[in-house]
Amino acid sequence: MFVVETPRIARKSKPGQFLVVRVDERGERIPLTIADSDAEKGIITLVIQEVGKSTIRMGVLREGDTLLDLVGPLGKPSHIDYFGKVVLVGGGIGIAPIYPVVKAMKYAGNSVVSIIGARTKELLFWEDKVKEFSDELLVTTDDGSCGHKGFVTDAVREVVSREPQVDLVVAIGPVIMMKAVAEVTRGPAIQTIVSLNPIMVDATGMCGGCRVTVGDRTKFACVDGPEFDGHLVDFDELMRRRKMYVDEEKTALQKCRLNHVATQHTFRAEHKG
Amino acid sequence: MEEWKKHKQPMRRQDPHVRARNFDEVALGYTEEEAVQEAERCLACKKSPCVEACPVEIDILGFIELVQQRDFLGAARKIKEKNALPAICGRVCPQEDQCEELCVLGKKFEPVSIGRLERFVADWEAANTETLAPERPAPTGKRVAVVGSGPAGLTVAADLANLGHSVTIFEAFHKAGGVLVYGIPEFRLPKAIVQREVEFVKSLGVELRLNYLVGRTITVDELLAQGYQAVFIAVGAGLPYFMNIPGENYNGVYSANEFLTRSNLMKAYRFPEYDTPIKRGKRVAVVGGGNVAMDSARTALRLGAEHVYNVYRRSRQEMPAREEEIENAIEEGIDIRFLTNPTRILGDGKGWVLAIECIKMRLGEPDQSGRRRPVPIEGSEHTIDVDVVIMAIGNGANPLLPSTTPGLETNKWGNIVADEDTGKTSMEGVYAGGDIVTGAATVISAMGAARRSARAIHDYLMTSRK
Ligand SMILES: Cc1cc2nc3c(=O)[nH]c(=O)nc-3n(C[C@H](O)[C@H](O)[C@H](O)COP(=O)(O)OP(=O)(O)OC[C@H]3O[C@@H](n4cnc5c(N)ncnc54)[C@H](O)[C@@H]3O)c2cc1C
Numbered sequence: 001m002f003v004v005e006t007p008r009i010a011r012k013s014k015p016g017q018f019l020v021v022r023v024d025e026r027g028e029r030i031p032l033t034i035a036d037s038d039a040e041k042g043i044i045t046l047v048i049q050e051v052g053k054s055t056i057r058m059g060v061l062r063e064g065d066t067l068l069d070l071v072g073p074l075g076k077p078s079h080i081d082y083f084g085k086v087v088l089v090g091g092g093i094g095i096a097p098i099y100p101v102v103k104a105m106k107y108a109g110n111s112v113v114s115i116i117g118a119r120t121k122e123l124l125f126w127e128d129k130v131k132e133f134s135d136e137l138l139v140t141t142d143d144g145s146c147g148h149k150g151f152v153t154d155a156v157r158e159v160v161s162r163e164p165q166v167d168l169v170v171a172i173g174p175v176i177m178m179k180a181v182a183e184v185t186r187g188p189a190i191q192t193i194v195s196l197n198p199i200m201v202d203a204t205g206m207c208g209g210c211r212v213t214v215g216d217r218t219k220f221a222c223v224d225g226p227e228f229d230g231h232l233v234d235f236d237e238l239m240r241r242r243k244m245y246v247d248e249e250k251t252a253l254q255k256c257r258l259n260h261v262a263t264q265h266t267f268r269a270e271h272k273g
Numbered sequence: 274m275e276e277w278k279k280h281k282q283p284m285r286r287q288d289p290h291v292r293a294r295n296f297d298e299v300a301l302g303y304t305e306e307e308a309v310q311e312a313e314r315c316l317a318c319k320k321s322p323c324v325e326a327c328p329v330e331i332d333i334l335g336f337i338e339l340v341q342q343r344d345f346l347g348a349a350r351k352i353k354e355k356n357a358l359p360a361i362c363g364r365v366c367p368q369e370d371q372c373e374e375l376c377v378l379g380k381k382f383e384p385v386s387i388g389r390l391e392r393f394v395a396d397w398e399a400a401n402t403e404t405l406a407p408e409r410p411a412p413t414g415k416r417v418a419v420v421g422s423g424p425a426g427l428t429v430a431a432d433l434a435n436l437g438h439s440v441t442i443f444e445a446f447h448k449a450g451g452v453l454v455y456g457i458p459e460f461r462l463p464k465a466i467v468q469r470e471v472e473f474v475k476s477l478g479v480e481l482r483l484n485y486l487v488g489r490t491i492t493v494d495e496l497l498a499q500g501y502q503a504v505f506i507a508v509g510a511g512l513p514y515f516m517n518i519p520g521e522n523y524n525g526v527y528s529a530n531e532f533l534t535r536s537n538l539m540k541a542y543r544f545p546e547y548d549t550p551i552k553r554g555k556r557v558a559v560v561g562g563g564n565v566a567m568d569s570a571r572t573a574l575r576l577g578a579e580h581v582y583n584v585y586r587r588s589r590q591e592m593p594a595r596e597e598e599i600e601n602a603i604e605e606g607i608d609i610r611f612l613t614n615p616t617r618i619l620g621d622g623k624g625w626v627l628a629i630e631c632i633k634m635r636l637g638e639p640d641q642s643g644r645r646r647p648v649p650i651e652g653s654e655h656t657i658d659v660d661v662v663i664m665a666i667g668n669g670a671n672p673l674l675p676s677t678t679p680g681l682e683t684n685k686w687g688n689i690v691a692d693e694d695t696g697k698t699s700m701e702g703v704y705a706g707g708d709i710v711t712g713a714a715t716v717i718s719a720m721g722a723a724r725r726s727a728r729a730i731h732d733y734l735m736t737s738r739k
């Protein structure tokens with residue numbers, strides 16, 4: 001977890017938006033969701049899952065370190081409005097980006113049911129933060145080490161069948177999870193928004209690397225999204241496209257001889273300008 | 274006429290077999306002797322039709338005469354009166370459609386190699402002199418924001434700084450230069466040259482703010498509210514077109530913008546030393562016939578491809594790429610399939626590209642562009658096995674900035690509507706120029722528009738009461 005001083009992004013950031021980071025001169029541009037922001041203090045919070053070279057490299061940064069490049073906020077903000085009863089789902093690292101949506105939906109007067117889940121207890125975070133703005137919070141872990149044993153989709157199914165009326169579902173997390181949530185809500189035809197995470201380069205709409213198929217149309221997730229109607233998204237294509245560089249990613253990881261244990265730090269990095 | 278005067282003095286280039294596998298610059302430039310000899314070919318026509326054909330009206334005869342007299346520095350200064358970026362233009366301008374097209378010598382023989390001379394003179398100046406920033410004029414106290422740091426943005430910034438205005442450039446990327454850094458590859462335009470020009474603009478007092486996506490990080494209205502009295506929009510034509518044929522989202526299909534950005538800006542050609550990956554296809558098909566297509570094809574080759582096809586729906590004659598680059602590409606072994614158009618991309622069942630299906634074309638009646646329209650020949654479908662496909666069929670206007678700037682008029686293609694002579698848009702104090710106004714065009718036309726607009730912005734700043 002990172003707290004980053006960047007007044008110009010903090011000032012403009014809205015729920016659902018992300019930024020692009022480049023750690024050093026040889027680094028790639030990686031997109032990360034703005035999980036929280038404070039315009040007055042000029043800070044934002046990023047939560048990062050260490051999955052490959054760039055994210056592991058971010059993990060070894062220390063308090064006071066500087067990120068070379070930071071651009072944002074990017075993407076269209078979430079559509080925040082009064083819907084009535086909303087179910088907000090964050091799976092794994094998706095807990096971070098669902099949090100600002102929870103907060104904003106609550107402020108907009110909705111009745112908020114939040115569902116967060118992870119593989120196991122150690123990977124859960126922000127239960128308190130999410131709870132603070134939720135009328136109800138359901139927690140799931142795959143192994144049952146905390147909350148209900150099972151997937152977040154099980155909880156979604158339960159809530160959907162129990163509540164007489166659900167007006168909106170927002171799901172953020174692994175692609176497979178978002179796909180499963182969209183399947184649960186397709187039958188009862190509950191509007192379902194998902195936040196897509198294809199591979200990006202510029203994240204300004206100039207390369208098309210992030211293209212996704214939504215209802216038979218090609219969209220650029222970085223500028224047309226990242227949020228889309230979950231019932232129209234071609235999730236299988238997205239999963240495939242996210243694997244485009246698996247071989248190269250392995251090479252990159254081998255090259256980066258970082259003797260590193262995944263941990264979570266809270267510290268401050270600032271960037272110039 | 275002596276035989277040597279009939280032909281262009283050839284420019285030394287890396288051997289095609291060698292250069293097809295490295296990213297070093299292909300063309301090596303003239304020596305002093307070669308340059309003087311080429312300059313001697315000039316007929317010194319009184320009317321100088323070449324100058325009329327130059328979008329920024331460089332005094333071509335004037336600089337060529339200085340080369341003849343071996344006053345290379347004087348020649349460089351002469352060019353710089355009109356063109357701030359000669360080392361770049363000498364390398365990338367489509368001279369055969371501009372100055373050299375109208376060269377009188379070219380009517381019977383080969384035209385004078387004006388582009389190569391421009392390049393020589395600019396390189397000579399860089400190698401032999403310290404670039405001194407001109408003296409700073411008295412500050413006017415006026416502030417101008419420039420959005421985008423491509424050739425248009427850099428030119429307008431330099432011109433306005435030279436007039437005493439305080440100029441800030443806002444650039445979305447982490448590096449300045451626009452297409453010159455992310456699009457045109459190192460082997461055609463070394464990045465050190467672009468960097469030199471950017472440094473020069475900075476030395477004039479221009480402030481460069483990178484990682485600012487105008488429309489998201491800050492809006493045009495906010496810039497005006499923050500005390501910039503004028504804004505110049507030069508965001509280029511950055512939206513890649515796809516063909517909308519089946520299979521375009523398979524893994525292995527790129528837009529040229531993505532492919533070139535990964536390789537050039539992110540230095541994926543040096544992966545894993547640099548972190549950004551790129552698919553190194555064994556058999557690559559590039560679709561399109563412009564500079565972008567040539568650059569993509571030749572980059573794919575240098576990334577190690579065994580066979581690179583260039584699929585183009587018209588014939589050689591209609592190809593919009595620079596003549597020299599088409600020749601270079603063919604020499605390097607790019608397999609250009611003229612009068613051929615893709616109909617769909619075939620996958621391997623696991624989501625990866627396997628082949629591209631194409632159809633043969635013939636040329637029919639001329640279309641609006643005056644070029645003969647390609648018409649498919651029924652039943653001529655055939656497939657080419659490839660593992661990477663690069664779409665280089667054109668770029669349009671990125672809607673991001675216009676859509677976040679209420680009151681800024683655009684046309685039906687999304688280009689900003691701006692007066693041709695001044696760059697004035699529908700918003701007071703807001704000007705625009707370059708590819709965002711004209712659609713994808715050339716470096717020199719973007720610079721020309723910027724230069725005209727700089728004059729208009731100066732007039733506006735000095736007369737407006739704001
Ligand atoms: C809009 C958006 C928001 C995101 N928010 C977060 C977040 O808040 N926290 C977080 O931990 N992760 C987030 N991600 C994912 C994050 O960007 C990737 O995990 C990261 O780029 C992986 O880089 P790496 O070098 O560590 O791993 P690699 O080994 O390079 O890749 C691991 C996997 O990550 C994906 N990936 C790789 N490169 C990119 C790229 N340039 N853009 C997107 N995905 C990529 C691929 O599917 C790949 O298989 C977000 C992605 C998007 C598109």
Ligand SMILES: Cc1cc2nc3c(=O)[nH]c(=O)nc-3n(C[C@H](O)[C@H](O)[C@H](O)COP(=O)(O)OP(=O)(O)OC[C@H]3O[C@@H](n4cnc5c(N)ncnc54)[C@H](O)[C@@H]3O)c2cc1C
Pocket residue numbers: 364365366367420421422423424425426443444445446449450451452453456457485486487488507508509510511533564565568595671673674706707708709713714715716717719
């Ligand atoms: C691969 C390729 C090869 C080419 N080869 C040639 C050639 O050989 N000869 C030739 O004459 N022309 C060539 N061209 C065309 C030429 O490069 C362009 O016409 C020219 O660069 C246009 O200049 P510009 O300043 O209008 O825009 P650009 O060079 O496109 O620069 C625009 C800049 O604005 C930035 N930007 C965009 N949106 C925003 C925003 N919202 N906020 C802040 N910044 C933003 C971009 O990141 C970019 O840096 C080529 C183009 C390409 C793509």
Ligand code: FES
Pocket residue numbers: 199200201202203204205206207208209210211220221222223
């Ligand atoms: S990341 Fe390049 S267009 Fe979306």
